[in-house]
Amino acid sequence: MGLIKIFSGQEILAITLKEKLEEANINVVLRNNNQANVLPSVQTEKAVELFIQEIDFGKANPVIEEYRLSI
Numbered sequence: 583m584g585l586i587k588i589f590s591g592q593e594i595l596a597i598t599l600k601e602k603l604e605e606a607n608i609n610v611v612l613r614n615n616n617q618a619n620v621l622p623s624v625q626t627e628k629a630v631e632l633f634i635q636e637i638d639f640g641k642a643n644p645v646i647e648e649y650r651l652s653i
Contacts, residue, residue: 583647585611586639588646595628599649606645608638 589599593614601609611633635640 584636585633586636587631587633588639588642590629593630594653596632599646600632602645602649603632603634603642606641608634608642608645610634 589596596612600612603610613631613633615628615631
């Protein structure tokens with residue numbers, strides 16, 4: 583089993599979803615490829631991605647759908 587991507591988007595939305603999943607005892611990996619601190623002249627904000635274990639998808643899906651409908 584591996585990781586699956588469940589979200590890609592703005593950091594504030596990713597953090598909120600991550601917190602909701604963690605409240606449901608689901609481990610979440612957050613990947614932020616923002617290079618603004620490394621290259622200050624680059625102002626493009628890249629999407630933040632959330633990943634979970636494949637085996638947790640059944641438990642995570644209701645939380646993800648509820649969050650998706652709330653935004």
